Amino acid sequence: MAATGFNSFDMAHRQFDHVADLLDLDTATRALLRDPLREYQFLIPVRMDDGHVQVFRGFRVQHNDARGPSKGGLRFHPQETIDTVRALAMWMTWKCAVVDIPLGGAKGGVVCDPHHLSMREQEQICRGWIRQIARDIGPLTDVPAPDVMTSPQHMLWMLDEFEVIQGGRHYPGLITGKPVGMGGSLGRTEATGYGVVFVLREALKVLGIDPAGTTAAVQGFGNVAQYAIQLYTQLGGTVIAVSSWDDADQVSYTFRRASGVNVEELQSISDKFGGIDRHKAKGLGFDVLPGEAWLEQEVDILLPAALENQIRGDNAERINRRVRVVAEGANGPTTPEADEILKRRNIFVLPDFLTNAGGVTCSYFEQVQSNMNYYWERDEVLSKLDLKMTSAFVAVHDVADRQTLSMRDAAYVIAINRVAHACRDRGWV
């Protein structure tokens, strides 16, 4: 890459250096954690449908496995670069550590655009990727998962190829993101949304607020938002506003009803992507307001669960005085400028990194169940998730409290600290 301009791995470095300073890490630990432990780059020749052979470039980056087998997604993307993969692998290490699951971080991918490939060709890429890396991954070493433009189908092709190479022995724990019944875990759909509310519940507890009687406004009505609203309502809270994207009008709207939102009712008038039918919503007594109105509502809790960069310097001031907590269900919904404003206004921010870690935790559960070849009921999965998320919050809050850090900084501090400890305990540094 050229020296100028934005680079995702540079950004990951800067973030790491900031926390390493807070932790006062020694040089060797810094050097070890700043870069991936292992990187694999290889070529995958594939005979295309028209008979010619095309060669694809594959990656696997294992950033750190001091705490356990490394874990991370597999991306099919035409603009995959080694630096992007490195940054994302490092982020996986911290993410597993913050919820204290015994896994390291990795990421991988293939430079390709599935839009220009037939399913057969994609299958060949999946199998080719496994053939090149089979000796360096496995249930006990490195566990891939679906990511950008890869689906459960790709995971099953990969699993199959791996098991063929292993002489037909079954290793469902090789990979996660498998369909239920083929080594997948129950509860995965609910995991992220529920995880957000488990963390939120704990936050309210330390703030001394009874969830019953609180109100919230939610941005988005996708998978995460729907389950979050469901659980939050069960805790006694009332969601009075939900914003969602209107595909026909190509704008978002906020749907507000003072008496509160009923998830099943809203689901019945929304499409698969959480787009809510504006006209039907009016019929159900909702006010239809502009898209950004969700963050101006007089509520206790804001729950951005849609896109990144939604709370920004230019709109953070419009947040209502009553708001006490922002729970980041989406990835990166708050910009650094907005973060400053929230800090100044003393709004408690639950960082994405911790708050939406329910998904990765459930992936870990899938791997555990696969390795046992014994699968839990949904309730068992969700109660274990509650336990994990709750203790993760407690630990992060503890650090934030003791060292007067923001929750965001505290989450990074605790994550990097855990990895650094593991490296030291193993005698690596």
Next chain:
Amino acid sequence: MQPEGSTDNIMLALRERAKELHCLYNVLELMNRADLTLQEVCEALLVVLPPGWQFPDACFARVTLDGVVHEPPRALRTPWVQKADLVVHGHAIGSIEVYYTQEMPESAEGPFLAEERKLIDTIAERVSEYVAQRQAPRVAKVAGASGRGAEWRVIVDFLRKTDPALVSRLGRRMLNYLSWDGILDAQALLQRAAAALAESGMADENRPIDRRNLPPPDAMTEAFDVAARHLSGDEIVNCIEKWIKDDKSSFLIEAVERQHTSLAEIQHALDRYESFAAPDRELSGAVQKGLRVSLARRLLTDDVEFVNKAKMYISVDDYHAVLHRTITPAASHGKLGGKSAGLLLAARIIRHAHEYVDTLGGIKVPKTWYVTSDGVLSFIEHNQLDDVHNHKYLEIDQIRREYPHIVQVFRHSQFPPELAHGLALALDDLGHVPLIVRSSSLLEDRMGAAFSGKYKSLFVANQGTKAERLRALLDAIAEVYASVFGPDPIEYRANRGLLDFHEEMGLMIQEVVGCRVGPYYLPALAGVGFSKNEFRWSPRIARDDGLLRLVPGLGTRAVDRVADDYPVLVAPGKPGLRVNVTPDEVVRYAPKKIDVINLETRRFETIAITDLLRAHGREYPMVRQIVSVVDDGGILRPVSFGWNPATVTPVVTFEGLTRDTPFITRMQALLRVLRERMETPVDIEFASDGRDLYLLQCRAQSFVADAAPAPIPHDVPTDRVVFATRRFVSNGRVPDLTHIVFVDPDGYHDLATQQDLSDVGRAVGRLNKLLPRRQFALIGPGRWGSRGDIKLGVQVTYSDINNAALLMEVAARRGNYVPEVSFGTHFFQDLVEAAIRYLPIFPGEPDVVFNEGFLRGAPNVLGELLPEYVHLAGALRVIDVPRATGGMVLRVLMNADAEQALGMFAVPAESVTAARAQRAVPIEPASGEAPVSVPEEHWRWRLAMAERIAADVDPARFGVKAMYVFGSTKNATAGPASDIDLLVHVEAMHEQQQALAIWLDGWSTCLAELNYLRTGRRSQGLLDVHFVTDVDIERQTSYAVKIGAVTDPARPLKVGPAA
């Protein structure tokens, strides 16, 4: 013998001659069979003789030879007998007798014709000779009368006795035939015949030549003597046979060629022709072609190209079959119209594609009845509605106002008896199947698809009693007829100077392909196919790979671009490369709704696919080939059994259809065959009921709106070229552009923070709302909308670019790395449905021009439009083209046939307003025609209304400080569907503003109604009002930037009543 003269009599006579000759051939044939004994020959004669007589069904023969009698079993002798003796060497050795079993009309010899006497005598003579030969074989050989060699003499002799005129014509033809072959004897004979004529004043060329008789029959029979010296007996017999058949068809040619014969008469002539039982192919090639051409002209079209194809594939028999299902008014001279002709030709082409019989063999065309194009005229005349013809010269708003009444009047009118009768007959033939009444007009034929869709096509459920069904069908036809006088087609014609064209509308009444699913009737799937793919979503797809737009149910949703739904796109040449890959994309861009005919309500309906599948999924044909299931984050094909669509989430993918059935192979072959044989890319409609595939329509693709190749000029000065590229070009029109949004690849790459990079996407989204709709191009590096490394493409969603007219991706080399382009895959289907064009460019490749000098050097107006993003000015450049070039616009010409696209500065044509106004309206017929000017009244009227509103507003009551108009009304680019963008500068008083909003809302509704009357475009309201306050103006937020803006500023209006 009947008196001569009438066609009927000539016909009858000819038919008899043919029968007699046929009988004679058969007898002669028997004489050549060495393997038969004499007695066997006699038995065989019993079979071949009766067909030669006038009433073969009541006829039998009896042959006596050497005392042995041959007759059919249980033959009963009657008094109606004709007899000839068999004589060998002067001795009677037997006889041939022909009996009628019942009394027949009196003729020359009892019930027998004079010719039949000659026939039986000729046969008896020939049989006698034959017997003599068999008895003395050696004599025969010496005589050298070998088999067929002498047959032609027998035939000619017979004909000379029965039809001397025919012999004369045959002789003349033989003479010509021989002369053309360079046979000197024949030429000499011809000269002799000509010499007889030459005495008259041939020298005076300006005087008509006196009409002379041809040489007498005797002279002409000489021709056969000449022929005998040069041709074999077989050849002569073959020639005679063929020419006699040609001669027979002359009446048909005459009937078709004569302009005043009605279609009914032609049909009658065809009926009689068919009754010869002489297959078409036995006519000589030239005559056959002549007939086909004449029929094509009369029934299909005058278009030479089309007739040329039609004559190769559509046989006389085919026309006969079509006419049997054609309803004509009395004395009709109409045609079937363009749509019918196209389908007819395509169907015949498929039938003739023998090399594709495996793939195309089963393709069908739904049963169709036709009403000729003059049916509408006869309908109008019958009801004294002639005034309606001048209706088209009224003002358009009056036409629009009156149109609903015309529809009602038409529906309450009577059909002429021939039409009503014919339609009742058609209903009996078609049965209770739902029908579609499709227009097939002469203008559609002339203008191609640019005109299609202007007239109505209506579905009829066709349920209930015969009377109800007929009523419904007649109503539908009346409504389709009325659509000739609808405001949209009239306006379209007026704009193109076609108002005076004599329009007629034929109809196709076609079975709707489908089957019953619950209360609904629908095809399992339907769609349209194009042999050229103008919307390639991958560099691996070639234009010739074609394109299919597939939907479940009726094809209406595939034909039109539907705003809120998507068809499934497949390139038949690369079926594995799908537009949508991730489960999210697959679900998002899957068809959600389905068009059906509800047999219970007898209506055409649009329903949700999930509802239909939930209730009736098990009855839906081929459901497992059409639908996949969403399961745990993946999209799976349903397993082969036990799948219940009522309990899983179905999503329409056609995955099974493309992977497990030969459907794609068939479509590919179909498109290829039609393209090759019609010698032009084609555009077809098809449907399947789950069992068979049906072709519903076929026409040339070059007519399809938006897809005409633009001619690329070669003499453009370099400084006027913005870009020129030669890869992945599609055909299509981009309206003239006034703005360019250029994301500089280098500037973008140098942005230092993620925030800045994502701000570029956000700024583009803002510009998308600010710049004039469909008048700007987006040009940027790498992949628009990609979620990968943000450095390699601007991160936008579809809503950030949906007003652009053109999206360009620059694959600028960076080191030794050339970024891949996306082909717009992230919102590909949105681009297709909105007709936003996509073009990648590869600077540095040979023949590629990319004028970065201009794009980087022209003034950047970003800061004026979006001051808050001025820090991005190094990466994001907004160019006001007219301002930067002294009034020119960016014109983009795309020509896929030449693989060339050119973006150049051009002086805005008169037609810019037209092109700017509305992308949704197909703008052009084929290229090369004069630009079409669209009336200016749309913006003028809007501006006048805006001024009127401003004058009427009470500034004190509503707290209005100023009013402005901007957008298309101000820019004189408003089209019939444009709204009026008003900017109102108000006091911050909330109540006043609310009252004003209500007051303006009233205006908005009224104007929408007025606009509907003028243009036929329905809208909720016509005003798009934006309020700004002092604070907004101070901060330059929202639309306040338009006030006093440097580029495209809002135009102030005079507020309040004049003092």
